[in-house]
Amino acid sequence: MNIWIFNHYATTPAHVGGTRHFDLAKHLSDKGHQVTIFASSFNHFSKKEMVFHNKENHSEIEWINGIRYVWINTPAYNKSLGRVKNILSYTLKSYKIAMAACEEESPDIVIGSSVHPLAAIVGYLVAKKASCKYYFEERDLWPQTFVDFGKISASNPLALVLYKLESFLYEKAERVIVLFDKAKHYVESRGVDAGKVIYLPNGVNLDKYEQLEPTLRVDEMFKGLENKFVVAYIGSHGVANHLDPVIDLFSKLREHPDIHLLLVGSGAQKQELMKRVQEEELSNVTFEDPVPKAQIPYLLSKAQMGIISILDTPLYKWGFSMNKIYDYMAAGLPIAMVANPDLTGSLRSVKGIYVQDQLEELQQVIVNSSGSAQMRREEGEFLQEYVRKHYSWEVLGDQLESVMLNDVEGVSRNEKAV
CATH class of the missing domain: 3.40.50.2000 (Glycogen Phosphorylase B;)
Structure with missing residues (x-):
C-alpha cells in the first residue's frame, strides 16, 4: 500500500517531540508498504527549525529509515499569532505540494491527523483528488474539550462551526482513528457507526x-x-x-x-x-x-x-x-x-x-x-x-494494517496470508 499521512507536528527520533507517526510508518514500511509523512519543518516542541536553515525552498524530501518525509517550510513562532501564521502556511503549502504529487503517484490511503483540523481537511481534499480511502485521525476532540473545560459553550458560534467541521470529516472518512479509550464513545454519540471507529493509542518502539x-x-x-x-x-x-x-x-x-x-x-x-x-x-x-x-x-x-x-x-x-x-x-x-x-x-x-x-x-x-x-x-x-x-508498535501497527488491507483490497490480513 501507498500511505500518506498529514501531521503538521510530526517529528523523527532525532528531534524533540513524540514520534507516533514515525514509529507507525517504520513498522508499516518494514512490512513492505510505502509511507509518506507531510510535516512542518519548524519543531513545535523545541521551537527550532529542523530543515530549512537559510533555505528558501517551499518543501524538501528526506528519506529516513525507509520513510519519505515531505518537510514543509513554515515560519518560526513563539506566540499565538505566529502559530496561526505557521498553521496557515503548512495548510496552504502542504495542500499545493500534495495535489501536485497526485499527478505523479496515487496513494491508497490518506490519513489526516487533527492536531489542528486544517491538516485533516488537507488530507480529505488530497484523498478526494486521488480517489482513495480517507482516514480521519482525531487526536484532540475539538471543540468538545473546550466545551468540557467551560472555555466556550456548546452553542458558541465557534463551537458550532467546529462541530460542523468535525461531523463533515466523520461523514467523509472511511475510518475515524481515536487515541483515547473513551473517545470512541464520544464519536459514536455523534451518530458515527461504531464499526467505523479505530482505537489506536500511542505506543512505543521496543x-x-x-x-x-x-x-x-x-x-x-x-x-x-x-x-x-x-x-x-x-x-x-x-x-x-x-x-x-x-x-x-x-x-x-x-x-x-x-x-x-x-x-x-x-x-x-x-x-x-x-x-x-x-x-x-x-x-x-x-x-x-x-x-x-x-x-x-x-x-x-x-x-x-x-x-x-x-x-x-x-x-x-x-x-x-x-x-x-x-x-x-x-x-x-x-x-x-x-x-x-x-x-x-x-x-x-x-x-x-x-x-x-x-x-x-x-x-x-x-x-x-x-x-x-x-x-x-x-x-x-x-x-x-x-x-x-x-502498546508496542508491532502490535498496534499490525492492527491498523489489517484494517487498511481490508479496506483497500477487500481481504483481511489473515486471509491474504493464506
Whole structure:
C-alpha cells in the first residue's frame, strides 16, 4: 500500500517531540508498504527549525529509515499569532505540494491527523483528488474539550462551526482513528457507526529499549546522581502537566537525600517551577532541557522510577494516551502517578503502577520502592511484558494494517496470508 499521512507536528527520533507517526510508518514500511509523512519543518516542541536553515525552498524530501518525509517550510513562532501564521502556511503549502504529487503517484490511503483540523481537511481534499480511502485521525476532540473545560459553550458560534467541521470529516472518512479509550464513545454519540471507529493509542518502539545507544548528553545529566534513587519525569512542563504536586511530593521527601527527582523537558511553567525549587532550597530536584526522542531509552535506563501527574480536569474526560507512560513501561520502570484514581481507568490496577491523589501515600510508595531492588525488578519485568502485549508498535501497527488491507483490497490480513 501507498500511505500518506498529514501531521503538521510530526517529528523523527532525532528531534524533540513524540514520534507516533514515525514509529507507525517504520513498522508499516518494514512490512513492505510505502509511507509518506507531510510535516512542518519548524519543531513545535523545541521551537527550532529542523530543515530549512537559510533555505528558501517551499518543501524538501528526506528519506529516513525507509520513510519519505515531505518537510514543509513554515515560519518560526513563539506566540499565538505566529502559530496561526505557521498553521496557515503548512495548510496552504502542504495542500499545493500534495495535489501536485497526485499527478505523479496515487496513494491508497490518506490519513489526516487533527492536531489542528486544517491538516485533516488537507488530507480529505488530497484523498478526494486521488480517489482513495480517507482516514480521519482525531487526536484532540475539538471543540468538545473546550466545551468540557467551560472555555466556550456548546452553542458558541465557534463551537458550532467546529462541530460542523468535525461531523463533515466523520461523514467523509472511511475510518475515524481515536487515541483515547473513551473517545470512541464520544464519536459514536455523534451518530458515527461504531464499526467505523479505530482505537489506536500511542505506543512505543521496543527495539530502542533493547539496543541502548549511550550519549554524552545523558551521561552529563546523571553526573552526581550515580548513587541516587532517581525518579524521572520526561515531557512538557505546562499547566496541564500539573507538576506543582510533584514538587510538593519531593519537598516532603527531602528527608531522604538519596531519592532524587529529575525533570527533563520544557514548557510555559518550567521557569516558575525552577524558581520555586530554588526558593525552597530543594537540593533533591534537578531540571534539564529536553532531549531528542532517540535519547529517551538510554536516559530512562539510568533511572529507577518514572513519575507523572494528571490534572483532575475535563481534559481527561475521554481518556488519555501519554507517550511517557509507555516509555516508562518499556524501560522497566515502576510508575508513580499523582492522579485521581478514577481518571486512570484500568492502569490503576496494573502491577508496578501506583496511582494516588494523597501525596503522603505516594511518598511511602517511593520510599518503599527505593529500598527494594527485587520488587522494582519484578514490577519492571511485568510492565515490559504488559507494554509489549498492549502498546508496542508491532502490535498496534499490525492492527491498523489489517484494517487498511481490508479496506483497500477487500481481504483481511489473515486471509491474504493464506
